[in-house]
Amino acid sequence: MGNFPTTVKHCLSYEELIQDYPWLARWLQEEKRALTHEYPEYVKIVEVGPRDGLQNEKEMVPTGVKIQLIDMLSETGLPVIEATSFVSSKWVPQMADHTEVLQAIHRSSHVRYPVLTPNMHGFQDAVAAGATEVAVFGSASETFSRKNINCSIDESILRFEEVICTAKQRQIPVRGYVSCALGCPYEGPIESTKVAEVVKRLYELGCYEVSLGDTIGVGTPGSMAKMLHSVMKEVPSSALAVHCHDTYGQALANILTALQMGICTVDSSVAGLGGCPYAQGASGNVSTEDVLYMLHGMGIKTGVDLSKVIEAGDFICKALNRKTNSKVAQARGDYSVHCRMKKINT
């Protein structure tokens, strides 16, 4: 009962409370600081332009152009460049020259060059062509799986199991992709628990990393956070990446959200190559240049030279006779402003 008046005094007056307990003010300041966001010091960029980007371009890209693009990207500091896809040329004619591309590129010792291998046949061709890392592509949507790769999710996982097992024996790392993580063009919304289930299966089979694809770009920071919350109950953030499409302009905000939740690997495509096959005329992959601009502006290291990526983007856009989808590349086109802007952000 002796402390009762003091307790009441403290309840009624914050100033009185702080006067009697000065350490409390410092503690409250620290709590407030803890609420501001932590970001990774380093983000790994996985460049998917030469595969995912070019695969979705309408025009057939000459093999020499693909090789030159990859060689230019190899000089930018990008740590991972998805080179090609060992898929049947009947389904994806754009990738028919996979063997020639993989064998002709200059492989930098600082860069990894994963290739897509949808099944054992593709995997064997890839290894014969010199692949040292492969990727498999699943879906969180049953309908998308059937329409895209002609089989159910379960059947696709069985195929991948064979690839992953064989790859493990040969010490070839396997990356997993899960498409429709934030929505499906056929089914609409996808339960985050379903996404988590598929991601977990790929991870437990042996994928060192699983990339979560917002295939049609419908995600927002809201749905991204919800999905990641479910997935991260099953798989550690260090084994996850985000692959955001910019179809609804949400990609950078979604990537920012993922970084805040501990993700530190981001897929992107030079010049934002690769439209969205589900919304005519709409954009697809987020552009590497815009992602780098944001990360560097936040003080996050990537090891990548933005101006060299812009040059590679310029090259491929001229070769394809199309405009870049990167806003940074468009803005940097004005050189005089660019010079002054270099002082602000590199």
Added chain:
Amino acid sequence: MVPTGVKIQLIDMLSETGLPVIEATSFVSSKWVPQMADHTEVLQAIHRSSHVRYPVLTPNMHGFQDAVAAGATEVAVFGSASETFSRKNINCSIDESILRFEEVICTAKQRQIPVRGYVSCALGCPYEGPIESTKVAEVVKRLYELGCYEVSLGDTIGVGTPGSMAKMLHSVMKEVPSSALAVHCHDTYGQALANILTALQMGICTVDSSVAGLGGCPYAQGASGNVSTEDVLYMLHGMGIKTGVDLSKVIEAGDFICKALNRKTNSKVAQARGDYSVHCRMKKINT
């Protein structure tokens, strides 16, 4: 040059979307901004919804008096955090511009007309490059203390990132409460939504945007300017944040103005929604 009738129709369509504030026109000299020469006609001809406020820009007393005579019930003044930008854009120093605004704000107060302030170059200047966040805070504070009920922080050339946005807001919010602040992000470098998200996380809850992303960047040829209202709404609604605005009606207004101007929309949401069959399924995901 946009026909007056088109401007009026655009504003009338926007008035039906649920938007709470629509900046209608600018009472600036037609010598400097010929596009806004029809300011009086526009303000008098639009159908003014009782749920919407229609602020107009008034760079000086002359513009303010014309605006009031035309029926304006809210005005806005436009300052800068960059000395060079102020001189090149409005032909005077920051201090001189604040003196001009002081006169407008005083008179507006007497007439009970609210005044909104804008501070441009909050995240960078096309002439000076980076701008110290303390300088931004100083100019914002001056406008707020003079009597602006709200100050909108403009990333005039869109160079900001979540990094510089957080740093700038941290300085500004030491001087002015977040409830009196807004962000006006340009999407020139594709950073607008990420910057807006950062601002929301720091407590800002007013966002400026432009239907169809109208308004390019005069400092980077061919580059985009204002962030599009449709893309901002899509993000906010997807996060469960209420705005009171009907996204599909904004898309319709954007379609109208783009057809009238014979140009493509800058809004990615509007572009994506152009594919109607996907749009129907997508309605289940996000409205």
